[in-house]
Amino acid sequence: METLQTAPSTSKPRKPRPSRARGLRTTTGCLTCRKRRVKCDEKKPRCGQCSRSERECVYAPASAAGTLSIRTSGGGEIDPTIAPPGSNKINTNQQAALSTLISPTSAGGSISTRASFGGDIDPFLISDSPELRLDLSPLTLTASVPSPNSAPYEWYDLLAEDAINNIRKHNLGFDSNFLSRRQSHVAEAQSSNGAPSPTREKSEGPSLEPWQSLEPLRMKEDEMNLFQYFITTIAPILDLFDPCRQFSHAVPRLAVYNVGLLKSLLACTARYTELYPNINQQQNDPIVQTPGSNNNRQAYRDTSARCTGVATQYYYETLQYLSQNLLYPSYTKSREILATAALISTYEMFDASSKAGDGGWERHLRGIFWIQRSQDNDGEKNDALRRAVWWSWLRQDIWAAFREGRRVLTIWRPKKRLMDLNSDELATRILYICARCVDFAAKEKKYDVSIRTSQGEKLLQALDDWWQILPPSFRPIYKADSVESGMFSPIWIHPPSYAAAIQMFHFARTIVLMNQPSLGGILEYRQRQRLLDESVETVCGIAMAHQGKDLPSAFVNFQALYAAGLSVQIPDRQAAILQLLGDTLDVTKFPPKTLLDDLVDYWRAVP
Incomplete structure (x- = not known):
């Protein structure tokens, strides 16, 4: 920063004060001090201010520091007219940096960035935001994590163990033998190493997996009412942060060709309806609050009166389906099993307040983490459904972890910068x-x-x-x-x-x-x-x-x-x-x- 000295009264008139837009703006200090708007002594690798306050000291790249200033809506300033000494135009590196920071020039010739909601933005600091470098959860890093091949089975065994305990504890009347997996880890390993795996006879139609239905699955009237209620009410809860609305659009289409996914969808919906035992007397009818659902309102009410116990039936039928189909390697890597896991977790979240819930939801969130990790799934996947499942799971884990006083399970770190x-x-x-x-x-x-x-x-x-x-x-x-x-x-x-x-x-x-x-x-x-x-x-x-x-x-x-x-x-x-x-x-x-x-x-x- 330029230093201004007061001349004696007998000296020549004082030199005019430089413009605040140029002469007083530091361009070589560290980004941390520039963000905090404090004077930087520019020591490297760590300036005095950052050393005293134990902050991370970051400097802009040499090609960017001191060369760019664009006027932003939030009051920050980057001026593309400032060129390096001895040059009358912006160099190649500066032009490349500008292209990532500014939007197309308007008709009036001015250059502007995306408008800021919160105030001044330092683009160089935002590009290196600490949220990309936040510490991962040591809870997950130090915990035992199943191998990718065994993760689906570990997840299912976790579900089945608690389900069998609940059957015995609450006399639910289900045959727990149906929850035993049909194939051991050894047999699965042999199948994945090249041994023949079960297949069904080939048809002349499109190539389908043996766990997929050739025709849309038939549903009873009550099931169709639950199916529609899922689309209009439950799916929007899961889709809140998803502009593609995968649970409203993609999941129902997949469900009518996969028994396990359909059963989990019906279980989740029926369990939520059980939370409204006196819906006919309630003024805050959730159906009224959901656009497009008035047509089947009476049908839903008729169905909800018969939903007690139905949700548990669908849940155990979902587990039974998993026990029979985990032997297909293609199923354990499918989008269907991811969606099924998400809906099972949502069912258990709604079930957490019941006497038979027994805290299974919180424990099983770890199993969903395993199965997603086995598919290398995260919040930046190109596949919209896989991405939606990941964010839906994280939302649940955030609340469960906060209430339990533990760390979240994810070890993923985003790659995209905020400005992108x-x-x-x-x-x-x-x-x-x-x-x-x-x-x-x-x-x-x-x-x-x-x-x-x-x-x-x-x-x-x-x-x-x-x-x-x-x-x-x-x-x-x-x-x-x-x-x-x-x-x-x-x-x-x-x-x-x-x-x-x-x-x-x-x-x-x-x-x-x-x-x-x-x-x-x-x-x-x-x-x-x-x-x-x-x-x-x-x-x-x-x-x-x-x-x-x-x-x-x-x-x-x-x-x-x-x-x-x-x-x-x-x-x-x-x-x-x-x-x-x-x-x-x-x-x-x-x-x-x-x-x-x-x-x-x-x-x-x-x-």
Whole structure:
């Protein structure tokens, strides 16, 4: 930075002050100091500011540092007219960097980037965001993980063992012998090494696997009603973050040609309907809240009255199908088994509140991690269905891990940078960052204060980077100027997936702020409390606006409301959050309302 000295009164007039846009802007300091807007002494490999604050010190590439400045909507500045000394135009490296940072030139000739939701953006820092380098979960890395070939069997054995125990414990009346696998690991290994595997007679039609049906499976009337209800009500819950709507579109098409997937779909749907035992008397009929479902409303009500016990029947028939078809290597690598695993997990999530649930859902999430890992599945797969299954599983594991005080199971790390993501991908990326925040909040805190503080800062930086790069589509469409009723102002964001992403952001930030050690000082306390209050206002505002209108969003709202409640100390606000959370649980029917008691017990325990 240029130094300005005050000349004696007898000297020549002082040289004019350089423009703030050029002369006073540092272009060679480290990216961390530029982001924090503090003076950098430019020492390498680590500057003095970063050394004192124990921050990661990152410098821009030589070809980029000090050469680019583009005016952005958020107030940041990159000027493509600045060329290296001795040159009258931008060099090749600069042009390549510009092409990744700017959008096409408008008719007026100005250059602009994607509009910023959160404020100033340093493109070089965003491209190297710490969320790509967050620590993986040691819980998974150190745990015993089955080999890819045995993972499907380990997953099934986990399901079958708990199912058999439940049959005996609750006298369910099923023959547990049907859950025994038909082939050993040795036989499977022989089949995968070239030995003939079971096949059916070839037909003249398209080539199909032996576990696929030649014709669409026939369904009874009650089954068809459940099938339609899955499409209109259950699938949108799973599809909330998926613009391709794979559970609404692809899964039903696959299910009518695969018995196991169809049975799991019916089991999941029937189990959810059992959560509404008095639906004819309820005013908040979930069918009314779901577009396009009024036509089969009465048929659904007739079916729901007969659903008690049906869900369990379909669930055990799904397990029986798995026991007979895991012998096909092609099935263990199929999209169908992934979708079936996702629906079984959703069934068990809904079943977690029942007496026969016995905590199987939380345990079996690990098995789904195994089977996905055996197929090398993750959140950036080209196959839309495989990608949708992964994100659906992660959403469940985030909540289960948070409630259990453990780390999430995933060991995947994204490869795409924030600046390379479109709006829908940004919505799902916050789920990954949130998973790492749940890791930070896990009970196994064995680190010293300095390490914990540093980890918390890295997570907060990752959250801030995500927030800063959000496009205007994540902004509220409506926000009440004043509180009309209650204690919070409604905030409406559309589409619902973007509202859910904002909820997950505040969920993640809240649990990091509450678990990060405090170094003391009134300023730090006030800053932390300001952020927590801001999150509470936003979370409650969004929940109010979407209350009872959007069932899929409610499955995110209850998580954010619960976390927000943990940070509130004022009794009036606690009562308002408790009411909001209770209303949301009336919509979702999951988790059970004992969650309200947990929140009250937490408030009582806080000194």
